[in-house]
Amino acid sequence: MNKSMKVAFSAFTAFSILLAGCSDGKGTAGEEKGKDNTASAVKLSEPGTYPLVEEKETLKIMVRGNPLVENFETNEFTKWYEEKTNVHIEWEVVPEQSMQEKLNLVLASEDYPDVIMGLNISPSQQMIYGTQGAFLPLNDLIESQGPQTKKLFADYPDIKSTITALDGNIYALPEINDCYHCSMSxxxxxxxxxxxxxxxxxxxxxxxxxxxxxxxxxxxxxxxxxxxxxxxxxxxxxxxxxxxxxxxxxxxxxxxxxxxxxxxxxxxxxxxxxxxxxxxxxxxxxxxxxxxxxxxxxxxxxxxxxxxxxxxxxxxxxxxxxxxxxxxxxxxxxxxxxxxxxxxxxxxxxxxxxxxxxxxxDTTALTPGSFVITKKAKNPELAMRWADGLYEREHTLRSVYGRPNEEWRDAKEGEIGINGEPAEWFEIKAFGTVQNVNWAQTGPAMRTNEFRLSSVANGEDDLEVLLYNETKNKYEPYAPxxxxxVPPLFLTNEQSSEVADLAKTVNDYVDEMIARFVIGDADLDRDWDGYVQQLDAMNLARFLEIYQTAYDEKSKS
CATH class of the missing domain: 3.40.190.10 (Periplasmic binding protein-like II)
Incomplete structure (x- = not known):
């Protein structure tokens, strides 16, 4: 494992604790409920080859809306990836500002699509719905249909341990974004x-x-x-x-x-x-x-x-x-x-x-819960292969930035990267504008720190250069x-269920009271003690106790 990724992940090397009765970390209730789905109904090509299927297949994907993407259905990368994989996507786009509410409704109603992508499903939600069978365990699917994911795990073992739940299963693929300026955002x-x-x-x-x-x-x-x-x-x-x-x-x-x-x-x-x-x-x-x-x-x-x-x-x-x-x-x-x-x-x-x-x-260089396959998926192996391909270098460049030689190109000899080393690629059009050629950081992608900083440094007006310098010079000196x-923590199913209710109750109340105290609707001198007492009544102590237990277990590993 290289130095920069060790630094990025050192704060949160994850652990695996097997539940009673699970000798290999795979024999969970979630897998038992989902195992019938792991036999694909279509014949796939060899892992790592394209197209994925001879006859066009369809996946139904619920995706987080992105203000930088005009339309996922007509998006250039969507069309390009469909042509390459021979997989058509039926999109259900969820507005970003209401995505958690929509996710909760979908999970409660069991009206699942094949795949949920970009909704940042938390470790607690993964554990709850994974062990209940709503989310399929991906371990065997990765082994049989995930060459890029397996390479990712081999190169960066801490990523695998970070996304592995307490029962030994992996319920979601991450978006890897080892972004220096994001770490102090x-x-x-x-x-x-x-x-x-x-x-x-x-x-x-x-x-x-x-x-x-x-x-x-x-x-x-x-x-x-x-x-x-x-x-x-x-x-x-x-x-x-x-x-x-x-x-x-x-x-x-x-x-x-x-x-x-x-x-x-x-x-x-x-x-x-x-x-x-x-x-x-x-x-x-x-x-x-x-x-x-x-x-x-x-x-x-x-x-x-x-x-x-x-x-x-x-x-x-x-x-x-x-x-x-x-x-x-x-x-x-x-x-x-x-x-x-x-x-x-x-x-x-x-x-x-x-x-x-x-x-x-921030303690993590990845976004967990970026891609889950639900129990309603008719072809989970196909869904896995489709997602796995998004970790390939060219596919990441296309999905995040756009078309080769239009939004990005390979670096030329002599060009220097943001990190001062020989550059590997050049961002022709800066990220951040509303467009319809890429997915603008939605879904699985593989951007290590080396990858990001190997982009050609395009002067002080280059967004990535600007953010790197502002972070390095102004924020890093004040890192705690x-x-x-708190690092990402997986909880047991019981802990997850309990903490989900506590977190929503407490955090909603805190957000409400921040606004009320700031605008003066609540008085700090008169109402502060009552506010603290209400937090106690909401069982804040138990909320902290659950996370303390998980943190202590993680620290032992």
């Missing part, structure tokens, strides 16, 4: 021309950030003589863009990675949460101050990413001073005609009143040393 972006116009420095503390936003609001930096500047506006559901994602880390460590254990961390071997601590209260007080001064747009709690981008790309004049997110495409049009996206620069982690200054670090983000 809770960023704030600020419009640099306004700083220069008002003779302001990049803020380094929470007080300085307040003063900058105040100046944006009051000193007409866009120069149109109107008080129309919006100092800070966000979209709660965009990538790493919630109101607490960046600013709360000036008060307490607040990673938002992982749907079940966001705001959760490990300190001195103990699991804990940020949102019931006095430091969280002070962070909310700061956010409330920004809101009451008119520095946070009220729409921040209701608008979607498209509405925010309309603000960021206002055609007449610049309106938006700052926003949060993993990259500027959360609030502007990446590579848009205005070029405005490149004028927003990353704000380093701000030092809070007590010296707290964290850049939260005394606390860590």
């Amino acid at each position: 809770q960023k704030m972006w600020i419009y640099e021309p306004w700083l220069k116009k008002l003779n302001l420095e990049m803020p380094t503390t929470t007080d300085e950030f307040f003063d900058v936003l105040k100046a944006f609001k009051e000193q007409d930096p866009n120069g149109n003589g109107k008080a129309d500047e919006i100092p800070l506006s966000i979209s709660q559901k965009s990538w790493r863009s919630s109101i607490d994602a960046f600013l709360m880390n000036s008060f307490i460590y607040n990673p938002i990675y992982g749907s079940s254990y966001k705001h959760m961390y490990v300190k001195d071997g103990k699991m804990d949460v940020a949102y019931n601590k006095p430091e969280w209260k002070e962070g909310l007080r700061y956010l409330n101050k920004l809101y009451m001064e008119g520095l946070i747009a009220p729409e921040s709690f209701t608008q979607d990413d498209n509405q925010l981008i309309q603000v960021g790309e206002n055609p007449d004049t610049v309106l938006l001073g700052a926003s949060t997110g993993g990259h500027q495409g959360v609030f502007t049009q990446l590579m848009g005609e205005s070029g405005r996206w490149g004028e927003y620069k990353a704000v380093p982690p701000l030092k809070g009143p007590n010296g707290v200054q964290y850049a939260p670090t 040393k005394d606390v860590s983000t």
